[in-house]
Amino acid sequence: RAKSAGRGVAAFYDPEMDREARERRQLETDLRHAISRNQLHLAYQPLVNAVNGVCSGYEALLRWSHPDRGEVLPDSFIPIAEETGSIIALGEWVLREACLTAAQWEPHLSIAVNVSPVQFRLANLAEMVAKVLAETNLAPIRLQLEITETALMKDRMITLGTLYKLKRLGVSIVMDDFGTGYSSLSNLQSFPFDKIKIDRSFISTMEGGGSARAIVRAIVGLGRGLNLPVVAEGVETEAQHKMVIEEGCTEAQGYLFGRPGSMMVIASKTFAEAG
Numbered sequence: 001r002a003k004s005a006g007r008g009v010a011a012f013y014d015p016e017m018d019r020e021a022r023e024r025r026q027l028e029t030d031l032r033h034a035i036s037r038n039q040l041h042l043a044y045q046p047l048v049n050a051v052n053g054v055c056s057g058y059e060a061l062l063r064w065s066h067p068d069r070g071e072v073l074p075d076s077f078i079p080i081a082e083e084t085g086s087i088i089a090l091g092e093w094v095l096r097e098a099c100l101t102a103a104q105w106e107p108h109l110s111i112a113v114n115v116s117p118v119q120f121r122l123a124n125l126a127e128m129v130a131k132v133l134a135e136t137n138l139a140p141i142r143l144q145l146e147i148t149e150t151a152l153m154k155d156r157m158i159t160l161g162t163l164y165k166l167k168r169l170g171v172s173i174v175m176d177d178f179g180t181g182y183s184s185l186s187n188l189q190s191f192p193f194d195k196i197k198i199d200r201s202f203i204s205t206m207e208g209g210g211s212a213r214a215i216v217r218a219i220v221g222l223g224r225g226l227n228l229p230v231v232a233e234g235v236e237t238e239a240q241h242k243m244v245i246e247e248g249c250t251e252a253q254g255y256l257f258g259r260p261g262s263m264m265v266i267a268s269k270t271f272a273e274a275g
């Protein structure tokens with residue numbers, strides 16, 4: 001405690017920082033055991049045809065039920081998992097779980113899985129994906145891997161090699177959160193994407209009459225030029241839904257169509273709709 005003060009260095013004991021550091025270390029440790037302790041599950045959020053609302057598939061979103069903290073959201077633990085390397089095991093768990101589940105759905109439904117930039121750099125991603133697809137018996141064409149632009153920033157050649165290996169397996173690659181990263185335009189040209197997802201922040205501010213709508217329009221135009229479908233993420237209101245249709249988005253996702261939910265909820269809904 002405040003040892004350095006004796007050495008004439010300005011230092012003070014900050015109990016708050018101490019607590020934060022301890023909590024963070026605890027979280028890191030807890031995360032390492034989360035899989036074996038069965039604390040993880042996936043929530044599934046529908047993706048729909050923007051115009052007719054028909055569900056085309058689901059995105060798998062990771063959930064952690066912490067014994068003391070309750071539900072921890074991915075934005076607060078994925079970065080920790082990425083720094084400690086736990087994301088490699090977590091990512092494989094997510095993919096296997098998602099593929100196992102999707103293999104039981106009707107075959108026209110796709111499954112989207114988020115892939116961390118760290119998985120791109122540290123693991124033999126394409127081999128892992130091939131192994132999981134074989135084990136779970138999921139047709140590769142049904143799997144969509146969502147990556148963000150940060151995955152493309154380092155080791156471009158390695159990333160490109162991995163992407164082409166994945167494409168040769170038959171899986172699709174989605175550019176997630178498009179518009180928020182760097183050098184978006186050249187990335188679209190040099191990497192083999194199959195779909196663009198417009199970041200939620202543009203959709204949520206579209207109604208405000210500012211520049212967001214112009215950006216959505218530009219991204220859709222880009223998609224058209226490159227022959228890529230464009231998804232609007234985070235559609236919450238009818239007004240936003242109307243706008244994304246007007247702008248030409250082909251698919252939509254958001255609370256308006258369905259919140260991320262457990263497989264049981266989704267199954268019962270599908271059953272209710274069918275019956």
Ligand code: C2E
Nearest residue numbers: 061062073074075078094114115116234235236254255260
């Ligand atoms: P993302 O891949 O962009 O996922 C979309 C996020 O937006 C999800 O948050 C989803 O619940 C939320 N969302 C969807 N529709 C709406 C809406 O209408 N309004 C609002 N306000 N939010 C909406 P979530 O589940 O908290 O995930 C956050 C991020 O964590 C994800 O962003 C993704 O980057 C990451 N993530 C989630 N699961 C995984 C995973 O299994 N692996 C990796 N590497 N990352 C994951």
Ligand code: MG
Nearest residue numbers: 059114146176
């Ligand atoms: Mg995503």
Ligand code: MG
Nearest residue numbers: 176177197233
């Ligand atoms: Mg996204």
Ligand code: MG
Nearest residue numbers: 148176177200
């Ligand atoms: Mg995101």
